[in-house]
Amino acid sequence: xxxxxxxxxxVHWNDYLKSGNRIxxxxxxxxxxxxxxxxxxxxxxxxxxxxxxxxxxxxNVWAEPRHKELFKVNSLFIGGKNVREAVAAGRADYTxxxxxxxxxxxxxxxxxxxxxxxxxxxPDKYGYCSLxxxxxxxxxAVKSAKYVIAQINPNMPSTNGHSxxxxxxxxxxxxxxxxxxxxxxxxLDPVSERIGQYAxxxxxxxxxxxxxxxxxPAAVLRYLAHHKDLGIHSEMISDGIIDLMHSGVINNRRKxxxxxxxxxxxxxxxxRLYDFVDKNQHVExxxxxxxxxxxxxxxxxxxVSINSxxxxxxxxxxxxxxxxxxxxxxxxxxxxxxxxxxxxxGGKPVIALPSTTKDGKISRIVAHITEGGGVVxxxxxxxxxxxEYGVANLIxxxxxxxxxxxxxxxxxxxxEQLLTDVRKNYWVPEYQDNTPxxxxxxxxxxxxxxxxxxxxxxxxxxGPADERKLQEFFYSHTKETLIxxxxxxxxxxxxxxxxxxxxVNQHKDLALCFTQRDHLGxxxxxxxxxxxxxATNCAEVAFVIRETQRSKGMATxxxxxxxxxxxxxxxxxxIACVRRDNAPMLKVFENAGxxxxxxxxxxxxxxSLTLTKQ
Numbered sequence: 001x002x003x004x005x006x007x008x009x010x011v012h013w014n015d016y017l018k019s020g021n022r023i024x025x026x027x028x029x030x031x032x033x034x035x036x037x038x039x040x041x042x043x044x045x046x047x048x049x050x051x052x053x054x055x056x057x058x059x060n061v062w063a064e065p066r067h068k069e070l071f072k073v074n075s076l077f078i079g080g081k082n083v084r085e086a087v088a089a090g091r092a093d094y095t096x097x098x099x100x101x102x103x104x105x106x107x108x109x110x111x112x113x114x115x116x117x118x119x120x121x122x123p124d125k126y127g128y129c130s131l132x133x134x135x136x137x138x139x140x141a142v143k144s145a146k147y148v149i150a151q152i153n154p155n156m157p158s159t160n161g162h163s164x165x166x167x168x169x170x171x172x173x174x175x176x177x178x179x180x181x182x183x184x185x186x187x188l189d190p191v192s193e194r195i196g197q198y199a200x201x202x203x204x205x206x207x208x209x210x211x212x213x214x215x216x217p218a219a220v221l222r223y224l225a226h227h228k229d230l231g232i233h234s235e236m237i238s239d240g241i242i243d244l245m246h247s248g249v250i251n252n253r254r255k256x257x258x259x260x261x262x263x264x265x266x267x268x269x270x271x272r273l274y275d276f277v278d279k280n281q282h283v284e285x286x287x288x289x290x291x292x293x294x295x296x297x298x299x300x301x302x303x304v305s306i307n308s309x310x311x312x313x314x315x316x317x318x319x320x321x322x323x324x325x326x327x328x329x330x331x332x333x334x335x336x337x338x339x340x341x342x343x344x345x346g347g348k349p350v351i352a353l354p355s356t357t358k359d360g361k362i363s364r365i366v367a368h369i370t371e372g373g374g375v376v377x378x379x380x381x382x383x384x385x386x387x388e389y390g391v392a393n394l395i396x397x398x399x400x401x402x403x404x405x406x407x408x409x410x411x412x413x414x415x416e417q418l419l420t421d422v423r424k425n426y427w428v429p430e431y432q433d434n435t436p437x438x439x440x441x442x443x444x445x446x447x448x449x450x451x452x453x454x455x456x457x458x459x460x461x462x463g464p465a466d467e468r469k470l471q472e473f474f475y476s477h478t479k480e481t482l483i484x485x486x487x488x489x490x491x492x493x494x495x496x497x498x499x500x501x502x503x504v505n506q507h508k509d510l511a512l513c514f515t516q517r518d519h520l521g522x523x524x525x526x527x528x529x530x531x532x533x534x535a536t537n538c539a540e541v542a543f544v545i546r547e548t549q550r551s552k553g554m555a556t557x558x559x560x561x562x563x564x565x566x567x568x569x570x571x572x573x574x575i576a577c578v579r580r581d582n583a584p585m586l587k588v589f590e591n592a593g594x595x596x597x598x599x600x601x602x603x604x605x606x607x608s609l610t611l612t613k614q
Contacts, residue, residue: 002038002174003038003042003149003172003173003174004172004173004174005171005172006167006168006170006171006172006173011172012042012044013038013039013042013043013044013046014044014045014046015172016114016115016147016149016171016172017039017046017049017114017115018046019045019046019047019048019049020047020048020049020050021049021050021114021115022049022050022051022052022074022111022112022113022114023049023050023051023052023113023114023115023116023117024051024052024053024106024113024115024116024117024118024138024141024145025051025052025053025056025062025117026053026056026116026117026118026119026134026138027053027054027055027056027134027136027137027138027266028054028055028056028057028133028134028136028236028266028268029057029133029134029180029181029266029267029268029274030118030119030131030132030133030134030138030156030180030266031056031057031058031060031119031181032117032118032119032150032151032153032174032178033058033059033061033151033178034151034174034176034178035117035119035149035150035151035174035176036061036062036117037061038174039117040061040062040067040070043070046070047069047070048069048070048072049070049071049072050071050072050073050074051063051071051072051073051074052074052075052076052111052113053075053076054075054076054077054099054102054136054137054330054332055077055078055079055080055329055330055332056079056080056083057080057181057183057268058080058081058181059081059082060080060081060082060083061082063082063083063085063086063091063092064082065086065091068091072092072093073086073087073091073092073093074092074093074094074095074111075087075092075093075094075095075330076094076095076096076097076102076137076330077099077329077330077331077332078094078321078327078328078329078330079329079330084327084328087327088326088327094327094330095111096321096330096331096374097330097331098292098331098333098335098336099136099137099235099288099292099331099332099333099336100288100289100292100293100294100333100336102137102140102288103137103139103140103144103287103288103289104289106137106140106141106143106144106145107140107143107144112144113141113144113145113146114145114146114147115145115146115147115148115149116138116141116142116144116145116147116148116149117149117150117151118131118138118141118142118148118149118150118151118165119131119132119134119150119151119153119156119178120132120150120151120152120153120156120165120170121152121153121154121156121157121158122152122153122154123152123167124158127166127167127168128164128165128166128167129150129152129164129165129166129167129170130156130157130158130159130163130164130165131159131163131164131165131285132156132157132158132159132163133156133157133159133180133266133267133268133274133277133285134265134266134267135159135161135162135163135265135266135285135286135287135288136235136265136266136287136288136291137287137288139162139163139287139288140287140288140289142165142169147171147172148165148169148170148171149170149171149172149173149174150165150170150172150173150174151173151174151175151176151178152173152174152175152176153176153177153178154177155177155178155179155180156180157274157275157277157278157279158278158279159277159278159279159280159283159284159285160279160280160281160283160284160285161263161283161284161285161286162284162285162286162287162290163285163286180271180274181268182269182270182271183213183238183268183269183270184239184270185218185238185239185240185269185270186214186215186218188215188218188219188222189215190388190444191354191355191388192215192216192218192219192354193219193222194388194389194444194445195216195219195220195352195353195354195386195387195388196216196218196219196220196221196222196223197219197223197444197445198352198386198387198388198390198391198445198447199216199219199220199223199306199350199352199386199391200220200223200224200227201391201447201449201458202304202348202350202384202386202391203220203224203227203230203304204302204346205227205228205229205230206228206229206230206231206254206302207227207230207231207302207303207304207346208230208231208232208233208252208254208255208256208257208300208301208302208303208304209224209230209231209232209233209234209303209304209305209306210232210233210234210235210297210303210304210305210306210307210337210341211234211237211240211306212235212236212238212306212307212308213236213238213268213269214308216306216308216352216353217238217240217306218238218240220306220352221240221241221244222240224244224249225243225244225247225249226249227249228249229251229253229254230244230249230250230251230252231250231251231252231253231254231255231262231300232250232252232262232263232264233255233257233258233263233291233296233297233300233303234263234264234291235264235265235266235288235291235292235332235333235336235337236264236265236266236267236268237262237264237267237269237273237283238267238268238269238273239269239270239272239273241262242272242273242276245262245282250262252282254302255300256299256300256301257296257299257300258284260282261282261283261284262282262283262284263283263284263285263286263291264283264284264285264286264291265285265286265287265288265290265291265292266285267285288333292333292336292337293336293340294336294337294339294340294343295340295343296340297336297337297339297340297341297343297344298340298341298342298343298344298347299344300340300344300347301344301345301346301347302344302345302346302347302348303340303341303344303346303347303348304341304347304348304350305337305338305340305341305347305348305349305350306350306352307320307334307337307338307349307350307351307352307377308320308351308352308353309351309352309353309364309376309377310322310323310328310353310364310373311353311364311365311366311369311370311373312351312353312364312365312366312382312385312406313365313366313367313368313369314365314366314367314368314399314402314403314406314407314418314421314422315379315399315402315403316379316382316385316394316402316406317369317375317377317378317379317382318334318351318375318376318377318378318381318382319369319370319373319374319375319376320334320376320377321374321376322372322373322374323370323373324370324371324372324373325371325372326372331376334376334377335376335377335381337349338351338377338381338382338383339381341383342381342383348383348384349381349382349383349384350383350384350385350386351377351382351384351385351386352385352386352387353385353386353387354387354388355387355388355389355409355410355411355414356411356414360411363410363411363414363418364387365385365387365406365407365409365410365411365414365418366418367418367421367422368421379394379402382394383395385405385406385409386409387409387410387411388444389408389409389410389411389412389438389446390408390409390446390447390460391409391447392405392406392408392409392465393405393517393521393522394406395521396521397465401465401467401468403418403419403422404436404463404464404465404467405463405465406418407419407422407435407436407464408436408463408464408465412437412438415435415436416435418435419435435464436463436464436465437504437505437506437507438461438506439461439506439510439512439565441564441565441568441569442461442561442565446460446461447459447460448460450514450557452549452552452553452554453552455516456516457514457515457516457525457554458514458515458516458517459512459513459514459557459558459561460512460513460515461504461506461511461512461513462501462502462504462511462512462513462527462529463502464499464502464503465502466502466513466524467495467498467499467502468498469515469522469523469524470493470498470501470502470524470527471493471495471498472523472524473523473524473525473527473544473546474493474498475493476546476547477544477546477547478547504529508532509529509530509531509532509539510529510530510532510539510562510565510566511527511528511529512527512528512529512558512561512562513525513526513527513528514526514527514549514554514557514558524546525545525546525549525554526543526544526545526546526549526554526555526558527543527544528541528542528543528555528558528559528561528562529541529542529543529562530542530562530566530574532571536572536573537570537571537572537573538571538572538573538574538575539566539571539573539574539575540574540575540576540577541559541562541574541575541576542576543555543558543559543585543588550584551584555584555585555588556588556591556592559588559589559592560592562574563592563609563611566611567611567612571611572610572611573608573609573610573611574594574608574609574611575606575607575608575609576589576594576606576607576608577599577601577604577605577606577607578604578605578607579603579604579605580602580603580604580605581603586605586607589607589609590607592609593609594607594608594609595607595608595609
């Protein structure tokens with residue numbers, strides 16, 4: 001096949017291009033490889049053609065050293081074979097830009113396009129071709145370029161939405177079949193599985209989500225299988241959404257923008273996905289300036305944005321486009337969706353990453369950004385950070401609190417050094433000397449969800465970053481509650497005291513809490529703990545429940561969990577001292593099998609439970 005105009009007349013590339021022009025190359029899974037090869041084969045006397053593109057799943061032959069006289073590469077998002085190497089070698093440029101703003105570069109002639117090389121489906125009976133699996137910034141390139149040159153590919157799906165280009169918008173074309181690149185669903189490892197479980201806990205029924213591709217997104221989607229009425233407003237989708245749409249988990253019913261539709265700008269996956277989106281009325285493709293607009297994203301209530309990172313420092317700064325001085329990817333749509341989720345009613349911006357590099361030798365939660373690393377998402381934009389060790393909530397947190405939250409979800413072998421490093425900058429006071437520890441007996445996922453009288457709660461370990469929350473919990477108590485818990489009317493919970501109570505060595509003692517959160521905060525509703533007595537291999541148990549949450553079963557649930565953990569730790573006995581007039585708490589202990597014993601204090605009842613392995 002040769003390049004022809006709309007009338008079928010053979011044309012030459014010199015009819016549309018001259019040396020020094022700038023061309024756009026189609027994105028993601030829609031790279032017109034045959035068209036590019038035809039340009040290379042018939043380039044004649046053309047030189048120094050600037051290529052502009054985002055991520056391209058292709059051999060990217062234009063970025064090979066042998067074509068450096070013909071092409072000058074300018075990547076707006078680095079990735080794929082040859083491009084990253086070309087940028088690193090200085091043969092190619094990287095221009096950072098939000099995906100939502102790339103159309104402006106074309107439209108305002110900041111990066112004027114002489115031609116757009118794209119891939120489309122064959123025209124329908126009305127003369128419309130579809131941009132198929134990649135509408136993203138391709139749509140804006142089509143509108144802005146002087147010439148549109150297309151590869152008509154019968155393997156390109158015809159997708160719905162704003163994905164159509166009429167044949168009268170195309171100046172020349174090459175009819176050439178090309179298989180779309182396939183990226184199979186990744187095999188999940190234990191780290192990705194745990195991150196997926198934690199991230200899924202942040203997604204409530206009825207939420208609208210944005211998610212990418214890779215192990216962590218695949219794991220998140222796996223653990224959304226039992227959610228209800230989810231929606232999709234995402235830059236991209238992959239195979240993971242297919243089964244969720246078939247099962248009705250993703251039905252878009254409760255969306256508040258594009259209700260009833262899964263909306264995206266591109267997709268990448270296997271042939272199963274490409275077949276799924278072909279003429280699918282329930283999936284619509286829109287340009288990046290529409291999908292990635294933070295204003296439009298925010299029109300979705302309960303928008304949850306889940307993005308990845310290379311590293312996060314202890315103030316919350318996110319590096320995601322470079323490894324030190326080496327540019328690795330790009331800004332992409334991360335900031336667009338994080339900002340949109342922040343502005344959404346009930347929205348949650350989430351950064352998810354493993355706690356270490358693949359070899360486990362380097363922490364990805366860092367005291368300071370690696371030299372040369374670039375901040376893509378500022379500390380002001382970050383809300384939640386997730387690793388395989390939990391969820392750090394940074395909303396409204398001071399630098400000191402952020403550091404403690406992030407240290408808690410760092411890999412345990414790096415926590416002590418991170419605390420030492422952060423102390424050099426006086427973010428952590430001297431009395432705060434314990435690094436966060438885990439409660440392995442809770443399992444790999446240390447957050448447990450419970451429902452009491454229809455309301456959701458989370459059971460988790462207390463941690464050093466809970467200092468202020470525990471203070472607030474203390475000052476919420478009535479005088480009667482304080483007397484019941486402390487046997488006197490305690491009037492103050494200093495920072496030092498609160499810090500001591502939350503900075504627990506969870507491998508020795510134990511401190512659990514029930515919390516309740518909305519999209520902007522977390523409130524402690526109950527605390528249960530035990531203090532280990534080494535001399536007798538036993539522990540003393542204590543509880544306090546917020547007054548408004550009593551009679552729901554929290555104390556019983558906490559006590560049963562504490563008993564379970566104590567048994568696993570081979571403790572011989574649990575003891576408790578409860579005021580004689582605290583009938584509800586006495587009942588909780590006795591229902592759990594505690595037996596009353598002798599007490600030196602007439603106002604108190606001593607109880608004990610002998611533990612046996614189960």
